[in-house]
Amino acid sequence: MTYFNYSHREQLERALHLDAAVPSRSSRWLSSLKAIATSVVKTFTQDSNAPRIWFSMSESGQKIWHVYDPITNNHGLYETEQDVRVWLEHRYYDMAR
Numbered sequence: 001m002t003y004f005n006y007s008h009r010e011q012l013e014r015a016l017h018l019d020a021a022v023p024s025r026s027s028r029w030l031s032s033l034k035a036i037a038t039s040v041v042k043t044f045t046q047d048s049n050a051p052r053i054w055f056s057m058s059e060s061g062q063k064i065w066h067v068y069d070p071i072t073n074n075h076g077l078y079e080t081e082q083d084v085r086v087w088l089e090h091r092y093y094d095m096a097r
Contacts, residue, residue, distance in 0.1 A: 048070060049070055049071055050070075051067060051068065051069050051070070051088065051091060052066075052067070052068040052070070053065065053066070053067050053068075053084060053088075054066050062079070063079075064077055064078075064079070065077065065078040065079070065080070065081065065083065065084045067084060067087055067088075069091055071095070
């Protein structure tokens with residue numbers, strides 16, 4: 001009798017974990033709706049002339065900073081945040097002239 005209860009309990013726990021691992025249809029729909037809403041809000045509130053800055057990781061695990069200036073259409077790659085700050089300062093002073 002103990003073996004059966006233990007086995008039954010294992011089956012129930014596995015089923016519970018499987019259900020938790022697979023997102024429900026409503027959960028996926030809600031997640032998609034949230035992504036769309038975020039994109040729409042970003043589109044209407046983002047300054048189209050603001051510089052874009054993001055980073056990626058190199059194969060060796062080092063950050064690579066990407067910058068883009070939509071006004072001048074200039075792109076750049078930098079290794080440090082300090083380099084990006086210098087780029088931003090130069091951009092600001094160049095626009096002030």
